[in-house]
Amino acid sequence: MRPTSTAVPAGFFATRRRWLELRWRLLQRALTHSAFRDDELAFLGIAAVAGVLAALCVVVMRIIVTAIHVTAFQIPAGQPLSMGGVREWPLVLIVPVAGGLAVGAVTWAIRRKRPHEIVDAIEANALYGGRMSVRDSLNLALLSMLSSGVGASVGLEAAYTQIGSGLSSQLAEFLKLRRDDRRTLVGCGAAAAIAAAFNAPLAGAFFAFELILGSYTLAQLAPVTIAALAGTFVTRWVFGDDPVFTVSHGVHIHGWDYAVFLGLGLLSALVGIVVMRGATATEGWLRQHVPPAWLRPGIGAIPVGLLALVWPQVLGSGRGGIELDLHTALPLPFLIGLVLAKIAASAISIGAGFRGGLFSSALFIGSLMGGAIAMLIDRLVPAAVLDPLAYSLVGMGTVAAAIVGAPTAMILLVLEATGDFAATVGAMVGVVAASIAVRHWFGYSFATWRFHTRGLKIRSPEDVAWFDEIKVGRLMRSDPKTVPVDITIAALRRAYPLGSTKQVFAIEDGKLAGMIDLSEAYGPDLEGDPAVLTARGLVHDAPFLLPTDGLRQALAAFGESRLETLPVVNDRNARQTVGYLTEAYALRRYAQELERRRGESDGGSSLFGGTPSTP
Structure with missing residues (x-):
């Protein structure tokens, strides 16, 4: 008998590859x-x-x-x-x-x-x-x-x-x-x-x-x-079921504890601001004194390592340190030192160029700080009956809310980790206080603060890009009313009778010189002969828009100038008037686009039907 051949037929793999590519395209x-x-x-x-x-x-x-x-x-x-x-x-x-x-x-x-x-x-x-x-x-x-x-x-x-x-x-x-x-x-x-x-x-x-x-x-x-x-x-x-931290017993909270939780929230706000400011200060100092960027993390690691020689718990994110704090009675001096060391280590690590987040670090700092405050109150007021575990849990939520900036998520994290409603209510008091204080005193979370240092004006993930997708060139009217800056008042009145328009744009040497309010040209207190008097004295400076400006820039310009109409010029240097835009129409287009996008987001239709009308 002839032996059975096991050789792969010629072109087998090429055929198989084409078959797989076809199936992938169909999928x-x-x-x-x-x-x-x-x-x-x-x-x-x-x-x-x-x-x-x-x-x-x-x-x-x-x-x-x-x-x-x-x-x-x-x-x-x-x-x-x-x-x-x-x-x-x-x-x-x-x-x-x-x-x-x-x-x-x-x-x-x-x-x-x-x-x-x-x-x-x-x-x-x-x-x-x-x-x-x-x-x-x-x-x-x-x-x-x-x-x-x-x-x-x-x-x-x-x-x-x-x-x-x-x-x-x-x-x-x-x-x-x-x-x-x-x-x-x-x-x-x-x-x-x-x-x-x-x-x-x-x-x-x-x-x-x-x-x-x-x-x-x-x-x-x-x-x-x-x-x-x-x-x-x-x-x-x-x-397995591995929560970020575990609690050994139920939390006991008394009425006056909530007042302390409020103060803990305010203190947590200050700590969060210190961490964020400290990271920026460290980054700025290293930029100035250590020009090679690749060397900065190594330099920044030196103080972190020195701190870890005394407080080794500052190394890493702090997730294990939370368990240590919750289940081990640490001496008060060591606890206070560890709080300060962890704050410094976190700010230095971020500022030096190490990449990572501060979520777990904030939880650890808050746990340590809450426990330390509970021990201080116990020493100052021995008659007070308080639960250190409750203070650690509230501290975790408040510092994390101050730095990360997600208050509801922090409250729910305490609830899911403990299953304790009393601890959750206590965390809610502190978290709300911390969030309001950070917003009032600082105005940023860690993420938005980093955007600010990069020059990005982002305060939230709200979709703002569509503002800039709507250009002034699409919104403006292209029939601006223009007059020479030296036109006589009488000629201006003949060209634009009272009630025909509210304002005209003055032109000098082919460039926009400003805007004239027609009500002033017809004012009874106008001194001089209208046949001789020119409109130059009625010209007011006005900001202008470019056709490439976005809707956001236009609305900001209206708000700053407090004018109802702004001219649109072709170029910042040439300043040839090519149109104008009214605030009323800009706001109308904004409302239409906003409603349309909300309708798409909710799966419904917009209140405004059809295409936008011309201004």
């Missing part, structure tokens, strides 16, 4: 079909997929950073770094400094290829309709894992939300989703990431509503919630 065509994209149930499935992807990234990143901690710091497996269990004290200084140099080198290499700033989820939803770069998100995740792995006082929450939102944005781009759906899916990725990181689906969902979406609508409720639940289920399947 992509089916998924991007308008009937699929517009189906509400299908979008819920997409949100669940986004949640699973974000959670898997959280799992992988958490495993990698834990492995780095065990290897670099020689700590026992399963023990968080911030519990202070480093056995070899030289590692406390050597690893952060060497790791800082590595972070600087990797950052320098990434900057050579990608010199622009990384767009995060808030910025993407505010300015770019939810579009994010997956490559930039992966770069940020790499830098955050390296920063946290070598002991910088930062957490992985920023990387979690970045990679979760980035993958969700890419999924929306692949499916050719509409702008509002893409922004919602970015929020789904962030919600799933936070829910997976803290085993808290409610906190994750409201983190997305408050920070990533900037609003709460019924159309967003289901997809964001499903994504948060999907993310939570994935991490529970991998790690």
Whole structure:
């Protein structure tokens, strides 16, 4: 018998590749079909997929950073770094400094290829309709894992939300989703990431509503919630029911405790402002005194390592330190020192160029601060009966709300971690006080403060980009009433009878000279012969608009000038009048566009039908 040949036929792999490419194109065509994209149930499935992807990234990143901690710091497996269990004290200084140099080198290499700033989820939803770069998100995740792995006082929450939102944005781009759906899916990725990181689906969902979406609508409720639940289920399947912290007993709160919680909220606001200001001050000092950017993380790691020689709990995000604080009676002097050391380490780490978030660090600082205040009150007023656990929980929520800027999410995090309604009400009192105080005294959360230092005027993820998409050139009237600046009053009256228009634009040497209010030309107190008197004395300076200006700039100009009509010129230098725009029409177009977008977001129709009329 002839042996059976096992050789692969010629062209087999090429045929198989073409078959797979065809099936992929057919799948992509089916998924991007308008009937699929517009189906509400299908979008819920997409949100669940986004949640699973974000959670898997959280799992992988958490495993990698834990492995780095065990290897670099020689700590026992399963023990968080911030519990202070480093056995070899030289590692406390050597690893952060060497790791800082590595972070600087990797950052320098990434900057050579990608010199622009990384767009995060808030910025993407505010300015770019939810579009994010997956490559930039992966770069940020790499830098955050390296920063946290070598002991910088930062957490992985920023990387979690970045990679979760980035993958969700890419999924929306692949499916050719509409702008509002893409922004919602970015929020789904962030919600799933936070829910997976803290085993808290409610906190994750409201983190997305408050920070990533900037609003709460019924159309967003289901997809964001499903994504948060999907993310939570994935991490529970991998790690089990592992909350960010556990409590050993129920919380006992008395009536006067709420007054102290109010004061704790105000103190937390000050601490949050110090951390944010401190990070900026550190960054500015290093920019001035350490010109090579790649060297700054290594330099910044020196004081962090020195602090860790006394308080090793400042290393890492602080998640393990929360458990240590809640279940160990730390001496008051050590506790106060650790609070100050963690504040300094967090601000220095961020300012020096380590990448990461302050979510877990804020929780740790708040836990320490609340416990310290409880111990101080107990020493000053021995007759007071208070529960240190309650103060630690309230402190966690207040400092995190002050820095991160998601008050409802912080309240729900306390509720989900403890299941204690009394602790939740106490946290609510402190969180509200901290949030109001930070808004009044400072005006920014950590994310929006970083935008401010970069020159971006973003206070929330509310979609403001569409303001600039509506240009003045589309809104203006192109028949401006113009007169020479030296026209006589009599000639001006003949050209424009009373009631024909409110104002005309004065031209001198072909350029806009200002605006003339016709009511002044017909005023009874006008002195001189109208046949001789010129209109030059009636010309008022007026700001002008350009055809390329956006609607936001136009509305700001109307507000500053307090004029009802503004001229539009072709160029700032030439200043040839090409049209004019009225405030009434600009506001009308704003209201129409806003209502249309709200209608799309809610899945309904706009109150305004048809196309906008001309001005």
